[in-house]
Each structure stands twice: as C-alpha cells, then as structure tokens.
Amino acid sequence: MPEFELSDYLMLGDGIFDDDTYSSQSMASLEKGSAAATEFSGVGKNKPGVGVRVAFRMKSEMEVIDDGYKWRKYGKKSIKNCPNPRNYYKCSSGGCDVKKRIERDINDESYVITTYDGVHNHETPSMLYYNQMPLMAPNAWTLQPPSSSPPSSSST
DNA sequence: CGCGTTTGACCAGCGC
DNA sequence: GCGCTGGTCAAACGCG
Numbered sequence: 001m002p003e004f005e006l007s008d009y010l011m012l013g014d015g016i017f018d019d020d021t022y023s024s025q026s027m028a029s030l031e032k033g034s035a036a037a038t039e040f041s042g043v044g045k046n047k048p049g050v051g052v053r054v055a056f057r058m059k060s061e062m063e064v065i066d067d068g069y070k071w072r073k074y075g076k077k078s079i080k081n082c083p084n085p086r087n088y089y090k091c092s093s094g095g096c097d098v099k100k101r102i103e104r105d106i107n108d109e110s111y112v113i114t115t116y117d118g119v120h121n122h123e124t125p126s127m128l129y130y131n132q133m134p135l136m137a138p139n140a141w142t143l144q145p146p147s148s149s150p151p152s153s154s155s156t
Numbered sequence: 157c158g159c160g161t162t163t164g165a166c167c168a169g170c171g172c
Numbered sequence: 173g174c175g176c177t178g179g180t181c182a183a184a185c186g187c188g
Contacts, residue, residue: 073161075180088179092160101179 055115063102063112069093069120071100082106096120 058065064087071089078085082103089100098118105111 072159076162077178077180079178081177086178090180 052119053115053117055113057105057111057113059108059110060112061110063087063104064089065102065112065114069096069098079103084109091120093120093122096122 056065064071070092072092073087074090075088076085077088083106084104086101086103089102091098091100098116098120101115101117103113103115105113
C-alpha cells in the first residue's frame with residue numbers, strides 16, 4: 001500500500017474553493033503548515049442542484065486514491081493554471097453518478113488534490129476497505145444532503 | 157468477451 | 173461576436 005497522508009480536508013458547497021479563494025487558502029495552509037481550510041458550515045445549506053463537493057489534499061505518490069469505490073476514468077485535461085494534467089473519474093457503480101476530479105497540487109507535486117463532486121447513493125462496494133482506511137473520513141461519504149437524494153423512491 | 161483506459165473532438169459558458 | 177478554458181462523450185486498443 002502506498003503512503004498517503006491527509007493534509008487538508010475541504011468541504012465545499014458554500015462558495016469556497018473558488019479560483020482565487022482556493023489558491024489563497026491552499027497557499028495559506030501550506031505556508032502555515034496546518035489545515036485551516038476545513039469548513040463544515042456549508043454541508044447543510046449547499047446550493048440546490050449543486051450537491052456536495054469535497055476536496056481532499058493528501059500527500060501521495062500516486063494521483064489516484066482508491067477509496068473503495070470503483071472509478072472509471074473518462075477524461076483528462078491539461079489546464080494552464082496547473083503544470084500537470086487533471087484527471088476525471090466517474091463512479092462506475094450502478095445507480096451512482098458521483099464524479100471525482102484529481103489533480104496534483106500546483107505548489108507541491110508531492111500532494112494530490114482529490115475533489116469529489118456528488119455523494120454516493122450506495123454503500124462502498126468494498127466496504128472492508130474502510131477497516132484499512134482509518135485516515136479517510138467515512139462520515140463525508142455517509143452524509144447525504146436532501147438536495148442530492150436520488151429519486152429512487154418510485155421502486156416500491 | 158468485457159471492462160477499463162487513453163486521446164481527440166465537440167460543446168457550453170464566460171470574459172474581453 | 174470571437175476566443176479560450178473547462179468538461180464530457182465517443183471510438184479504438186489493450187489487458188484480464
């Protein structure tokens with residue numbers, strides 16, 4: 001298992017993590033060496049139609065973090081703001097439409113920024129991974145905002 | 157044979 | 173109105 005440490009945990013959905021805001025907070029946290037960008041206040045009032053957005057910055061050699069879900073890469077894009085290409089993954093599990101964006105930190109190529117867009121409407125296909133991933137935040141996957149609830153209530 | 161991965165092209169949104 | 177950037181989808185290829 002590769003080594004990776006959770007350096008920052010960004011809870012998005014309230015307007016933070018914008019281009020400038022993100023850069024400022026990212027650099028700020030890097031300069032101070034502490035995770036100061038943690039915001040949970042936006043979890044319960046995320047904008048309608050946006051769902052929940054979570055960004056993790058972790059130190060890892062590999063850019064893809066296997067969190068137990070099955071991710072299918074569906075695109076790659078090189079953005080001028082980042083010297084490294086950005087990777088787009090989508091949850092290949094049935095009935096799940098969660099997207100994951102992965103890019104290397106612009107200030108530290110040793111760090112990887114994983115941005116989750118959406119919430120899994122199903123349990124981890126490999127839940128036993130949780131037992132091996134004490135570093136992750138399972139609560140982040142468990143919380144499901146009412147605006148992101150899947151319309152699967154007609155299958156009764 | 158099936159699934160996943162990779163690259164390119166196309167489309168949409170925003171800024172100038 | 174045009175140009176640019178970001179994002180997504182599709183087709184083909186390789187590997188399991």
